[in-house]
Amino acid sequence: MEKRVLVLNLDHYPIAVVPVQKAMVLLLMEKAQQLSTYELLEIRTVSRSFAYPSVIRLVHYKHIPYKGVLLNRANLFRRDRGQCQYCGSIKQLTIDHVIPRSKGGKTSWTNLVTACNRCNVLKGDKTLEQVGMQLRTEPFVPSLSYFLASYAERQAPEWLPYLDTAMLESSTK
Ligand SMILES: [Zn+2]
Structure with missing residues (x-):
C-alpha cells in the first residue's frame, strides 16, 4: 500500500x-x-x-x-476510537446526541458521541441524569494534530518525532 x-x-x-x-x-x-x-x-x-x-x-x-476538523460520522467515530462512549462496545455503532435534540441539544463535536445501538436505544430521548448513564470521556473538539498522532501510531511511526508538540497539545484537551 x-x-x-x-x-x-x-x-x-x-x-x-x-x-x-x-x-x-x-x-x-x-x-x-x-x-x-x-x-x-x-x-x-x-x-x-x-x-x-x-x-x-x-x-x-x-x-x-x-478551518478545523470536519464534523462527520467517520471523523466522530475516529475521535472516539471506534468505541461506544457509554459501554465501550465496538459493535453496531451509531451517533448519539448527549443532550437530545428534542431538549435543545446541538449537533456539535461537544454534544455528539459514538454510541452502540443498545446504549442509544437505552438512553432514548432522555438526558444522562434521567437514565443514570455516564460518558467514559468528555466529548471534545479534535485538533488536526490529534488525528495525525493517532494515524501515525498505526500507520507511520516515522512521523512521531515530528508530532511531539502536536501530541502534547491533543492530550491536554
Ligand atoms: Zn454501548
Missing part, C-alpha cells in the same frame, strides 16, 4: 498529509526539504530510485486558515 507523507510548515508545524506523488513534486521543485524517509521503501523510475519521503518541510512559510 502507498504511504502518505506528512507536510510540515517552515516552523515545523504539521499542516497537511499528501500522497507521495505530491510530496515528490514539492521536493523536486525544491519547494520542500526531506526530513525523514520510510527506510525500507524506495521510489523507482526507469532510470533511478529515490528515497521514499515520510516527512517533508516547506521551504517557505505558508499561511493557511485553519
Whole structure:
C-alpha cells in the first residue's frame, strides 16, 4: 500500500498529509526539504530510485486558515476510537446526541458521541441524569494534530518525532 507523507510548515508545524506523488513534486521543485524517509521503501523510475519521503518541510512559510476538523460520522467515530462512549462496545455503532435534540441539544463535536445501538436505544430521548448513564470521556473538539498522532501510531511511526508538540497539545484537551 502507498504511504502518505506528512507536510510540515517552515516552523515545523504539521499542516497537511499528501500522497507521495505530491510530496515528490514539492521536493523536486525544491519547494520542500526531506526530513525523514520510510527506510525500507524506495521510489523507482526507469532510470533511478529515490528515497521514499515520510516527512517533508516547506521551504517557505505558508499561511493557511485553519478551518478545523470536519464534523462527520467517520471523523466522530475516529475521535472516539471506534468505541461506544457509554459501554465501550465496538459493535453496531451509531451517533448519539448527549443532550437530545428534542431538549435543545446541538449537533456539535461537544454534544455528539459514538454510541452502540443498545446504549442509544437505552438512553432514548432522555438526558444522562434521567437514565443514570455516564460518558467514559468528555466529548471534545479534535485538533488536526490529534488525528495525525493517532494515524501515525498505526500507520507511520516515522512521523512521531515530528508530532511531539502536536501530541502534547491533543492530550491536554
Ligand atoms: Zn454501548
